[in-house]
Amino acid sequence: MKYRKIPDETVRRMPMYLRALSLLEQEGQQTISSRQLADRLHLKPPQIRKDLSYFGAFGTRGIGYPVVSAAQQIRTILRLDVRQKVALIGAGRLGTAVAAYPGFSVFGFDIAAVFDKSPAKIGKKIGRLVIEDMQSVDALEARQIRLAIVAIPAEEAQACAERLVRAGVKGILNLAPCYLAVPKRVKVVSLDMAMALGVLPYYM
Amino acid sequence: MKYRKIPDETVRRMPMYLRALSLLEQEGQQTISSRQLADRLHLKPPQIRKDLSYFGAFGTRGIGYPVVSAAQQIRTILRLDVRQKVALIGAGRLGTAVAAYPGFSVFGFDIAAVFDKSPAKIGKKIGRLVIEDMQSVDALEARQIRLAIVAIPAEEAQACAERLVRAGVKGILNLAPCYLAVPKRVKVVSLDMAMALGVLPYYM
DNA sequence: TCGCATTTGTGCTCACATTCACAAAGTTAC
DNA sequence: GTAACTTTGTGAATGTGAGCACAAATGCGA
Structure with missing residues (x-):
């Protein structure tokens, strides 16, 4: 072809x-x-x-x-022949579920870091990972992490996305119910549970 | 028009x-x-x-x-002018996150029941809801619940979907990484985190 | 009241995605 | 070796959705 x-x-x-x-x-x-x-x-x-x-x-x-x-x-x-490191932003209930999600391993993804803004959570462990503060996000490039999953409330997501972009992140999986404005060179994929559920009654 | x-x-x-x-x-x-x-x-x-x-x-x-x-x-x-009751299947980490997810309320959704197959969890509370056993799924129609969110492992999802359909469920939000075969009258929307993440490296 | 600015509603065109239909290429049976 | 069968790869046809451009409708100021 x-x-x-x-x-x-x-x-x-x-x-x-x-x-x-x-x-x-x-x-x-x-x-x-x-x-x-x-x-x-x-x-x-x-x-x-x-x-x-x-x-x-x-x-x-x-x-x-x-x-x-x-x-x-x-x-x-798909560039999945090498192990891809992923940063997880947000160690709340959703973040915790994502960290333990077994589905990523088929594709060779490796959740390599977890971040949260809450001082109460920083230093605690989530699986084998220690929760880091948001400042540490800025050092993602040095750690060769160029993918991120955003699992924080919608109000904080845009600011977080901008920080991730500055840190050299090239792809974002957005789980917050909002649009993320980023430069064209960065790819965002959003999953919005509420919106997906929102269409179901229409088809009943 | x-x-x-x-x-x-x-x-x-x-x-x-x-x-x-x-x-x-x-x-x-x-x-x-x-x-x-x-x-x-x-x-x-x-x-x-x-x-x-x-x-x-x-x-x-x-x-x-x-x-x-x-x-x-x-x-x-969208038929969201009336409060829509939703059953949540799976009280694991993902189910727990879904139960606490604040995004559903804008659309008037009401998580009205939680089910899990694990005897250890049945009877425990998740927010204000008591976790019920899977047998109780069969009685969903009487409780006027016609929507469900499936938050269980992929291997169990198909059997669960069939049970939901038999119980009169008309719409399913599937969070398990698999295809659900259901009659055409039932609408399924799937959100697959791993698949969504899987395309990101391609665009880097 | 008239002209200008604004914004909706929609026919039409274009781009993209799916599906069909069939030639090309391979396998299997005898 | 050949006929029958299977399955891929792809040009062409069809279907679906997005976006433009403009008429129609409304508001506002002079």
């Missing part, structure tokens, strides 16, 4: 494929067809084929995709 | 508008133009006008949208 800009939606689905392939890796399955994968993920086969083909041909006609090497290729594409 | 099916993307943005308008209501602002609202939400003005116009004309030309009545209309559209 000729070079084309890769659709955002395609990129968004890649971690989905990677998770499914990682699972199949563990199950010991050698290959998987776009049809089987589509059934698992509840997508249509051509979508999967097209998505994967944007990054080059890595399937075998008549057989399907080799599970292990396809997974490895997606890891490389 | 002639009748048309309302785009999913439009519905998805409605809670965003409602939250902004609720805030403006509190601030006491009488009216807001699509331009001002767009600046706040980081959208383009025509998008907001088009979205709102799908549900009928509720702005005034030359002035903008009346904050209070527009908010009320959106509440009615």
